[in-house]
Amino acid sequence: MSTQAGRGGSESTQRGPVVTGVDITPVAIADPPLLNASGVHEPFQLRSIIQVRTDAGITGVSEAYGDDATLAQLRQAAATLPGLDVFHLNDLTRRVSGALASASASSPTELIGAASADKTVAQAVSAFEVACFDIQGKATGKPVVDLLGGAVRDRVDFSAYLFYKWAEHPGDYPADDWGAALDPDGIVAQARRMVELYGFGSLKLKGGVFAPEEEVAAVKALRAAFPDRPVRLDPNANWSVETSHRVAAALEGELEYLEDPTAGIPGMAEVAAKTSLPLATNMCVTGFAEIPEAVRLGAVQVILSDHHFWGGFRATQALAGLCETFGLGLSMHSNTHLGISLAAMTHLAAATPNLTYALDTHSPWKTEEVIAGGPLRFVGGALTVPEGPGLGVAVDEDALARLHEQYLTCGFRKRDDATWMRRVQPEFTGRRPRF
Numbered sequence: 001m002s003t004q005a006g007r008g009g010s011e012s013t014q015r016g017p018v019v020t021g022v023d024i025t026p027v028a029i030a031d032p033p034l035l036n037a038s039g040v041h042e043p044f045q046l047r048s049i050i051q052v053r054t055d056a057g058i059t060g061v062s063e064a065y066g067d068d069a070t071l072a073q074l075r076q077a078a079a080t081l082p083g084l085d086v087f088h089l090n091d092l093t094r095r096v097s098g099a100l101a102s103a104s105a106s107s108p109t110e111l112i113g114a115a116s117a118d119k120t121v122a123q124a125v126s127a128f129e130v131a132c133f134d135i136q137g138k139a140t141g142k143p144v145v146d147l148l149g150g151a152v153r154d155r156v157d158f159s160a161y162l163f164y165k166w167a168e169h170p171g172d173y174p175a176d177d178w179g180a181a182l183d184p185d186g187i188v189a190q191a192r193r194m195v196e197l198y199g200f201g202s203l204k205l206k207g208g209v210f211a212p213e214e215e216v217a218a219v220k221a222l223r224a225a226f227p228d229r230p231v232r233l234d235p236n237a238n239w240s241v242e243t244s245h246r247v248a249a250a251l252e253g254e255l256e257y258l259e260d261p262t263a264g265i266p267g268m269a270e271v272a273a274k275t276s277l278p279l280a281t282n283m284c285v286t287g288f289a290e291i292p293e294a295v296r297l298g299a300v301q302v303i304l305s306d307h308h309f310w311g312g313f314r315a316t317q318a319l320a321g322l323c324e325t326f327g328l329g330l331s332m333h334s335n336t337h338l339g340i341s342l343a344a345m346t347h348l349a350a351a352t353p354n355l356t357y358a359l360d361t362h363s364p365w366k367t368e369e370v371i372a373g374g375p376l377r378f379v380g381g382a383l384t385v386p387e388g389p390g391l392g393v394a395v396d397e398d399a400l401a402r403l404h405e406q407y408l409t410c411g412f413r414k415r416d417d418a419t420w421m422r423r424v425q426p427e428f429t430g431r432r433p434r435f
């Protein structure tokens, strides 16, 4: 950090590292055929790796979605960042909001709720805010968790993210080593392997794929096989209110929470009115503007945070405060991600006292990594905060180049689970609610 004359001329203030440029590199990472309400995961998921360079010679990193619309918005916002002091995060918000004032609202996937102009800005702010925190930490010799208030827990627990899945993708793609999981036995076998490999202490089943009765049977099979582990079920709003009532009645007392059974805040409120199961969401409340109605109607009891779309670390801490004020639980959502995002999630969760639910992570489904030294290692289902200043992770430039090359050649530019599903089920519409 360098010294500048203060405004009055007599004092001096330390200015932080100043942004000189930003590199945004899209990457594609191999992904298994995981089934969900929208269809099936494509063979590659898209991410972008953000590297913010400064005049202090310090580079900060972060990770965001990598679809075409997100990339265009990130690039548009990045062009306004040279000259930004990385400690002036309000200035960051001002610059990004200005750059995206007339950007059309878009969402990288409908599985995280409706798009809005505010959410578009929030996603871009987050991508750069995380990198600025990484630089702040490196400039001060502090881990990001300390810049967020300090750790309130040594270990951050994650849950096993279970998916119905095919054995392989249609077309000429290598099969993964998880095999198919298309019924309760397959889901229990998948859970056993995931728990054995990573030690997860809670389980989340991605539902909305098969008839609700089959998914109820899978939850009951998980409960029988893992009586000590809480289970969550997430059909991504693929059920009507009536179906949700029926499933909730069948699973009373069986779930830690039921995530997004049906679409929209009023629909969720109708479901909540007739069940004692806590309802959670990463679909109907994914921005601050949606909180008042959700609270007024008692639509949800748990909100899944996600720094990528809530607006970054500070916005997520604001969300945590609102959850505390209104007596809501706080959990954390995940989309397919690499190690930079996982590190960011871990720092944030370690510093957020009321984030008491185990976090979602897609990590077990991933076979490629962009951080040096390979993926962060789960022990007993948990991660400790990466050591070292900033996020405590560094980009492996060779891996980045390889994953970027994979992006250039893979042919995918926007996540579209329904179209990929139609390769196998031509009649699939992806319209919700299907049940």
Ligand SMILES: O=C([O-])C(=O)C[C@H](O)[C@@H](O)C(=O)[O-]
Pocket (backbone or CB within 6 Å): 034, 035, 036, 109, 111, 112, 206, 234, 236, 282, 333, 334, 335, 336, 360
């Ligand atoms: O909790 C959720 O809704 C998600 O994790 C959204 C994801 O996109 C998930 O559905 C997936 O990976 O298919």
Ligand SMILES: [Mg+2]
Pocket (backbone or CB within 6 Å): 234, 236, 259, 260, 281, 282, 283
């Ligand atoms: Mg969800």
